[in-house]
Amino acid sequence: MEELVYPRERVLGTLTLVLGITVWGLLILGTVGVALVVLLVGFVFYLFAQSALIAHIKGNGIELSQEQFPDLYAQFVYCSNLLKFQEAPKAYILNGDGGFNAFATRFLGTHFVVLFSDVVDAMAAHDDGVKFYIGHELGHIRMKHLTGTMLRWPVLWLPLLGAAYSRARETTCDRHGLACCKTPEGAGRALAALSAGAERWKDMDLKAYLLQSRQTSGFWMSFHELISGYPWVSKRVARVVAPEAKEPSRHGLAYVFAAFLPYAGRLGSGTGLIILIYIVFATIAVSVPQFSTYKVKAHTTAVMHETRPVREAMAAYYKMTEEIPTLEDIGVLDALPDGSHLSVDASNMTLTVDMEEGELLFVPSMDDEGHIFWECNAGEGLFPSQVPSYCP
Template identity: 45%
Template sequence: MSIAIYRHEKPLFILAALFSAVFWGVLIVLTKGIVLTLLPFLALGYLFAQSGFISYMKGTGALVSATQFPDLNERVNICAAKIGLKKKPELFILHGNGVFNAFATRFLRCDYIILLSDVLDALEDRPDAINFYIGHEMGHIQRRHLLFEPFLSLGLCLPLLGAGYSRAREYTCDLYGAACVAKPESAQEGIALLAVGARRYKNLNVQDYINQARHSSGFWMSFHELIGSYPWLTKRFTSISPNFRKQDMPRRNPLAYVLAIFVPRLTMTSVIIIYLVFLIGFTDIVAKEMKGLTAGLEAAAVDTAVMDYDIETYASAAELLAATVQDIKMDLPQSLDERITLSDGYSEEGNRLVYEYTVDMATQPFDFEVMRRDVSENINDYWCAGGMVADFRRFGITIIYRYVDQEKNKLGDIIFDTTQCAVP
């Protein structure tokens, strides 16, 4: 038996699959493949969570079989044959605690249908309507809705698309349920039970309830349906009526789409994936920061090792001067003025270490006093931070920064004063 699917399901599925493929690809690239390594852990988490429910179902509910509720077992056989489902799912009955519902689930390549006892009790004298529930859930299995959901989870987060595809699946499965009943009104009775309960569904005025669907064209009903996973029951009831026409379904308020486009559809699966991706990104940022901090500390350790001269004892001023020139020649404090360059390197004048700088006087006048004011404090800070201050004092070493013009005329000296350093 060929069963038509709801007209919007297939195009929405294609869109969801395309967006999901793109999103998964982007995640793999952004996380450098780390997200793929998390998939086994996600599968393991699902395995434990789903196994808990399946265990509860098998340990609490009743499995329908040829010897356990054979009338329901026969209905399962009839529905499976009508929709062409080759592998019949196992049907379990669970106490519903007043809830009217049925649902399909999947675990380790096995499909299950759960019927809550309240549905069966309410339809005891309308058994054909039970076929609607069984057929509806078989529709989810036949259409492989449960199988594709993990892959589609990211694409189905999108506003309008995710909720729209979910509603389209419900319309399709209602058509499957309607195909399994012997009388068309039995399918409507199945939905009427969900709408008004066990005592009133038999007396529901069918035409009035169909007419009530017109209210769904208002702004607020349109908006809340657009962000919801299920169509309004009035519209589901209308869509399976024997004389249903496409024009009978009321159109939604166009303004509702404008607001609904800002409301994503988040499922538990998508929330977990988004959280894990955020965690990966945060961990990567922290790792980069720690790497930079470690590199900085290592560099600081190297600098400290170079500058810490207190670990050695110098026997003479000459030895100290030699160490000063050798170890600090790559780290001299430079002038603040870009016209000044270190010209002749280093020279020793007794116990004085002289760094000579040549000043380019061609571009504009050079004010040495301004230079002295700007540079003196920096020079003192530089040498006081080193570890040789005590030895400078012990041997009477003086550090001189000498500035000359291009003709070697002396412009002035800036002298490092060891007495300005706080030495323990």
């Protein structure tokens, strides 16, 4: 069954899993376990949301069985056995209100495959059209696509990577759908119905549609596919009908632009752009104050080193005379080369440096042996984070 797995899925699946687990580990360690609490809260929300979906399926759908739609059930069992399922998942048919789709889901260890009634009706004239959709969704279950998302979640938004992994999964599942069909042409026509619609798929020229996939090599089509979780349908049809054929290459410049747009899953490329804008503004909001703090701290650190001879002279004068010196007493000018003004408090010998950004205070203290030490403090206009953590 390994031939049913698209090669890129193995590589991308391993890469996203390793990166995802690494990021989760860093988040848990970096937040001292807070990320675990967030993860638990997220699971509770997921549990309630998923339970609502399952309740909707069971309450409004019709479960396939030997008594209920036996023809569909027989196709479902056939595909399950062909794909070597030890136990076939639950299968339901549901009114899609015009939606042309099928999906697989999982709740508390039980797998479900749901076929929309529009798909079933549209494929009524197709010998094994429904089998393609059944096999595709069984592919998601067989490949454990429904259970590995949480571990990979921290990195699935990454540009190019998240979308590429999603497209690879869809291609793998198309191969599973193909395995359930009698011919590649039958699988391709069933898949092409996503484009042609419920009736027109019967009359479409499949060969002409395969040639249409060549158009995907242009810049805009390449770009929008690179940020999408699904390959173009024309390309998907080509892959199941003629898997040995060489695929059209993508435009190289499209990779450059797509590399800046986060993957937003089924929310669409517009949401990816919103995420990108948010990341940019969030980065600016964080980095600008951090840069400002770094810039000020670099200045206060320079001032600390420049005033060291002044403080040493003040300490020596005090030990010799037991009097608090003035700047004139130690022969020091009241300004530094950068224009910062120096002043000494006559009551406690605190040296104040009036900088452009604010006041930096050097407060003296004496140990039992009479040695004078200096402590750097933030005065008016400065924050403690902008002051050196040590003060020699």
